[in-house]
Amino acid sequence: MMASLPLVYSPEVDAALAAGKPVVALESTIVTHGMPYPDNVETARAVEAEIRSRGAVPATIAVLEGKIRVGLDAETLDRLGTMTGVMKLSRADLAFALATGRPGSTTVAATMICARLAGIDVFATGGIGGVHQGAEESFDVSADLEELGRTSVIVVAAGAKAILDLPKTLEVLETKGVPVVGYRTDEFPAFWSRGSGLKAPLRLDSASEIAAFQKAREMIGIEGGMLIANPVPETDEIPAVRMQGFIAASLASAKAAGISAKQVTPYLLADMFERTAGSSLKTNIALVMNNARLAADIAKALKA
Template identity: 70%
Template sequence: MLPLVYSPEVDAALKAGHAVVALESTIITHGMPWPQNVETARAVEAAVRDGGAVPATMAVMGGRIHIGLTDAELERLGQARDVAKLSRADLAACVATGGTGATTVAATMICARLAGISVFATGGIGGVHRGAETSFDISADLAELAQTAVTVVAAGAKAILDLPKTLEYLETAGVPVIAYGQDAFPAFWSRDSGLKAPLRMDSAEAIAAAHRMRALLGLPGGQLVANPIPAEAEIARELIGPVIETALAEAAAQGIAAKAVTPFLLGRIFELTEGRSLAANIALVLNNARLAAAIAKALAAG
């Protein structure tokens, strides 16, 4: 029997065939301090509800995979200490040992698939790290997109990554990369990475139709919907670029590598932008939640 626990709201929605959107939990445990983390998580859930869907925040608590969190559980997770950051490699071990863990993009996709949820909203996916030709540092998110049939709505890949190589990897793996409402591939804090997206769609209904067609054709894997950050919240590429380069140089000088790289870089970029990067991050996550709700509604409508 699968170790899944459904929140009452998600359980009722799934049984009724209503639209449900999966949400990750690393933004709660590793993204920002309490109470801002819980406030942001609640705001993202509210954006999904306002869009006519039900949010299902994923987390492992007490060795059970929670498909949706109650308000009390969300508060408890937001104040928990030493929470594991779970991806495909360590999800099962955390569950088997009765642990507590927050789900990354890859782990959230796995949990969504187990629960029968087809749409997932996040901030930005992981990807190919700069210098990966020598470090082999490539996020498990990319391999997950290639094998798990969930449509993921993100503001592109995190701008600290090697975006051209990330797009090359996704192309090789057969993952559709769909820019929403524009031709350019967005770069998290910026609407335009300077790279053209492989595909463009201008409606949630078109994205839902593509999701259904992939299933009909028996194609494995999901879709990446690259949803640009709202114009009023973006940090233009020419402004954020030098900040990213400074943070990367500091990480290299301090010998920071592997899983420690991304948290360090995001922290330094927050400091160097005087908090503007975090405000942009929150804006783009809310924007992605709204689009994901629209796609989930289109799927539920058949």
């Protein structure tokens, strides 16, 4: 079956999987839609280096030339970082990019699908998508939540992006049977901020405990993903009370500009960068690095 899939592994990832070594999947939207060049490529390389330093192998995933690339060499990563017209892929259009040969970067949902196909159990990201503000009228709900409900990959994130409706996001995750585990915290983190005022449904304090939980789920046949909510380090956070005003202003700006669908999150993140004088991006990078470290530790624990 694996031979028939449109997967192309980098030599590093191929060797790691063949040897049963821990591998951590990484999305590529941070490269194409998250920040400008060369910051995007430099950040991606730094995250990969952080995973290697913890004894695991990074596998950044993207769609290029009609193939799912699992692990990108330096030249390909640099090329992706300067490309224009790259699709932002989710479940609905992942196969479209493969069929048409269009280049595409992977969101949380698409990365989970590709990681599962590639035999990778753990994925590190910044924050998941979720229920958008005003979704009761717009019905704007990220496909990330549906994917977490169906695809068996552990996702390490700093909660959901704080621009979202976090209470509704947690409700949808509960409905879909997704375990939401606060890592060393009883409070659900809010991306740039360590706390949201919302209780994390579950708590675990070590990578080995997370691995044991996942193995127990597999043993009794429970499918679907798991969200590990890992707060940004205290020294890097922007307190929620400070972020609330920025978020409200940014959401109002997006509504006035008629921004919708897949353009909402990139617009809001760029707008927040301007409103916070760049501090939101610094925190974003710090939380991604923090998630990469924990994901590597979980990947190793799963192999123990």
